[in-house]
Amino acid sequence: MLACRLRIDGQHASMAGVVADFVEVLAGEAGLDPRQTYWLRLATDEITTNIVQHGYRGSAGVVDIAGEVDQDEVRVRIEDDAPPFDPGGYDPEPRLSVPPHQRDEGGYGLLLAMGKVDEFHYEFADGRNRNTLIMRLRGGSDADGPGRR
Amino acid sequence: MSFKINMNVEGDTATIRLAGELDGRSAPELNDLVSQAVGRQVAKLVLLLDELTYMSSAGVRCLVFAHQKLPRGSEITLVGTQPEVAETIRLTGFDRSIMMR
Numbered sequence: 660m661l662a663c664r665l666r667i668d669g670q671h672a673s674m675a676g677v678v679a680d681f682v683e684v685l686a687g688e689a690g691l692d693p694r695q696t697y698w699l700r701l702a703t704d705e706i707t708t709n710i711v712q713h714g715y716r717g718s719a720g721v722v723d724i725a726g727e728v729d730q731d732e733v734r735v736r737i738e739d740d741a742p743p744f745d746p747g748g749y750d751p752e753p754r755l756s757v758p759p760h761q762r763d764e765g766g767y768g769l770l771l772a773m774g775k776v777d778e779f780h781y782e783f784a785d786g787r788n789r790n791t792l793i794m795r796l797r798g799g800s801d802a803d804g805p806g807r808r
Numbered sequence: 809m810s811f812k813i814n815m816n817v818e819g820d821t822a823t824i825r826l827a828g829e830l831d832g833r834s835a836p837e838l839n840d841l842v843s844q845a846v847g848r849q850v851a852k853l854v855l856l857l858d859e860l861t862y863m864s865s866a867g868v869r870c871l872v873f874a875h876q877k878l879p880r881g882s883e884i885t886l887v888g889t890q891p892e893v894a895e896t897i898r899l900t901g902f903d904r905s906i907m908m909r
Contacts, residue, residue, distance in 0.1 A: 675831040675864070697862065697892040704864050708832060755901045767900045768865035774899045 661685050662725040667711050674711065678704045678724070682735070685726035689733040689796060698775035699735065699794045705772035706737050706746060706790050714741025714788070732777070735792045744788060745781045746772060812859075815841045821852040827859035830867035838870045846877045853878060858888030863896050871902055885909065 663681055665674060682703050686696040703724065710722055723738045749769045773779055778793035811828035822845035830838065845853060853874055874884055885907040889897070897903055 675833050675866075679829070679831075679862075694892060700862070701864060701896065704831065708865070767868045771865050771868075771896060771899055775895075 660725060660727050661688070662723070665707070665722040665724065667715055667720050667722060674707060675704055678707055681724055681726065685728065685733060685735070689728040689794075691733060691794060691796070695794050699733065699792065701774075702772040702776045702779075702792045703735050703737065705768035706792070709746065709768050709772070710737070710739045710741055710788070714739055714744060731796050733794045733796065737790045737792070738787045740787055743783045745783075746790060747779055747781050811837070813837050813841060815845065817845065817848055817850060820850050821854060822848070822850040823854040823856065825856040825859075829862035830860060830870070831862060831864040832866040835866040835870050838867070839873055842870065842874045842877060850882075851879065852883045852885070854885045854887060856887050857890065857893060860893055861890065863893045865900075868897065868900050868902065871897070871906065875905065883907065 661681065661684060663677065665677060667674075679700055682696065682700040686699060691699065707722055707724065711720075714720070720740055723736075725736045725738075727734045727736075746769045755770075772792075776792045777795045778791075780791040780793075782789050811826075811830070811834040813824065813826050813834070815822055815824045817823075822841075824838070824841055824845075826838065828834070842853070871884070878884070884905075886894075886897070887909055889908055894903075894908060897906075897908070
């Protein structure tokens with residue numbers, strides 16, 4: 660298992676780099692193809708960014724990221740102590756129905772997070788948010804994530 | 809991470825070349841150049857993306873920002889977009905309002 664703990668203090672400019680390196684190493688271990696690596700990294704990046712920006716709202720906190728590889732899948736588990744929030748319950752439709760020049764700048768992260776991973780699970784357990792992203796090992800075939808409609 | 813960006817303005821067209829990864833770290837640099845282009849009253853924005861390997865929602869927000877700052881009816885064209893970056897943009901619905909070629 661590969662694990663890291665990010666201590667967030669409101670200054671999170673370098674977080675995307677930590678996430679990128681983490682997923683890169685995990686994907687290498689698992690033998691994910693570049694396409695799957697891209698989408699697993701994007702999902703991990705977006706979930707983590709969402710926790711920092713909207714979960715902790717600029718206050719201090721921790722984000723724990725753990726990665727596991729087994730025979731047929733790679734799992735990334737992201738846990739935090741922010742107020743309970745289920746990213747799977749986020750509905751992007753109202754935002755997408757607005758013409759681009761009238762849109763808010765935000766709100767695309769979770770849409771992208773759900774976009775192409777094979778499975779997404781959320782639970783609130785032991786006082787923590789637990790997000791699990793799963794990418795199945797299969798070498799290159801198309802994925803349509805749980806967020807696809 | 810390597811990220812490179814530069815802009816060339818000719819007439820009413822600003823051409824911005826991006827290479828590397830567009831995420832929360834690099835997005836402010838793109839927004840800065842878009843603001844500069846708007847200050848120079850361009851009507852067309854061309855983004856050369858053949859060397860861009862990653863785009864997160866922070867990059868998508870740059871496209872929204874450009875849409876909002878450029879005059880209504882301005883053209884935004886993405887050139888050479890790699891498949892995963894193009895798919896990222898498609899998931900957010902922006903492929904309907906920009907040109908990708």
